[in-house]
Amino acid sequence: MAAKSARRQQIEAAALYPLDWLEERSGLVGGVKYFLFRKVPRDTSWFHTLGSATLTAFLVQAITGVVLAMYYKPDPDSAYESIQYITNDLTLGWLVRGMHKWGASVFIILMFFHMARVFLFGAYKYPRELNWIVGVLLLAMGMLEGFTGYLLPWDQTAYWATVVGINLNGTAPVLGPFLAQFLSGGAEIGADTLSKFYALHMLAIPGAIAGLIVLHLYLVIRLGVTSPPWSEDAAGRERTEPAPSAGARAGLVRPGGRGGGSA
Amino acid sequence: MFIRYNGLEDGKPSFTTLYSRCAHLGCPVQPNGLVDEEGKKTVGDQGIELTPVNVTGFGCPCHGGQYDTEGNRTAGPPVRALDRTEFSIRNGNLFLGKFYSVAEVQGAGARARIKRYGRQVPGVHVDGPSAWLYPIEVP
Secondary structure (H helix, E strand, O other), X not given: OOOOOHHHHHHHHHHHHHHHHHHHHHOHHHHHHHHHOOOOOOOOOHHHHHHHHHHHHHHHHHHHHHHHHHHOOOOOOOHHHHHHHHHHOOOOHHHHHHHHHHXXXXXXXXXXXXXXXXXXXXXXXXXXXXXXXXXXXXXXXXXXXXXXXXXXXXXXXXXXXXXXXXXHHHOXXXXXXXXXXXXXXXXXXXXXXXXXXXHHHHHHHHHHHHHHHHHHHHHHHHHOOOOOOOOOOOOOOOOOOOOOOHHHHOOOOOOOOOOOOOO | OEEEEEEEEOOEEEEEEEOOEOOOOXXXXXXXXXXXXXXXXXXXXOXXXXXXXXXXXXXXXXXXXXXOOOOOEEEOOOOOOOOEEEEEEEOOEEEEEEEEEEEEEEOOHHHOEEEEXXXXXXXXXXXXXXXXXXXXXXX
8 A cells, every 4th residue: 555645644543532532531542442352362353243243132122211211201101102103203203113113022032142152152161161151140130121111101011911921920939929929019900000110121131131241342352252162272273274255365355364364 | 890789688788899900900890791782872071981881890901900890809910809999878979988908798788798908008918827927007
């Protein structure tokens, strides 16, 4: 590549100036760079993207949830109408509500895929046991989030699904009936239940999930990413060089690239 | 709630008041029986249609629990009979009182012998060896 022209250098300096300003005063830019450009095994596979995908699904839920919370009314008399308003009258309300509703299923499914990937890759073994435990807690919190959110539309499906769900909790021995009564906020499901579930769904459980995600990511960064189980590097075997690709033979691949030298 | 008038017992009107929540997990229980098409009528300003049913029992649509006309469990996953309420009659009006759970009802109608217990959530055994799992009643 040719030497940069003076004009280009000026533009780059101007673009980087805010980042330098921020870095000198907080060190955050360096932190983000460390996270984005940290070392991972050479043979990291696409399966390793499932964790980030789950995080993205959660962020989508959080953002759409905030928008929904601006228009939803957690009162039995107006909950259903507020959702009707969001779906039919609000600009793009149908889109936000749909994203939140389907995003919930996407979040749970991706969590299970991510859990299966970690399990099948053996990435829960020493020293990552704590990370696995944090992941289990995240799974439980995610399911509770879905359970509490299901009641909020306050229609027939929501009501009866919650009746059955709370009664399922009530079948646990000794403390089950007390848990069921605590969740329903009384003998019957009513206004108290809706407020309680709304508070759990909006404040308590997302807060817990956010905290656990921070811990989960900290452990991933600190402990590093494992190679896939088919990795030859991790098994300590001599790495077999793949035959040069057609592009390499034609001289189109930059020297020192993937199939080439090790450090 | 399902309420049935049982006629006079010792000169006082007697009712059977069954709670329509299934004793398995709380789904709404529906009456089984032949539908009386002629007796269909429309009530209220929203035009709600009511069709009477000759009740031969009750069934739960969720998981298939079946009950007889006294609320005893005859089939399916429910663990006990349908809950009932106490009732009183004041000034010619029927008032429903506290709920209670029922293990079994022998006999029928006004002369039924009801084995009653304190009210429990669905899924809780009130008698038999399984009742030892739930020693404490929820107030």
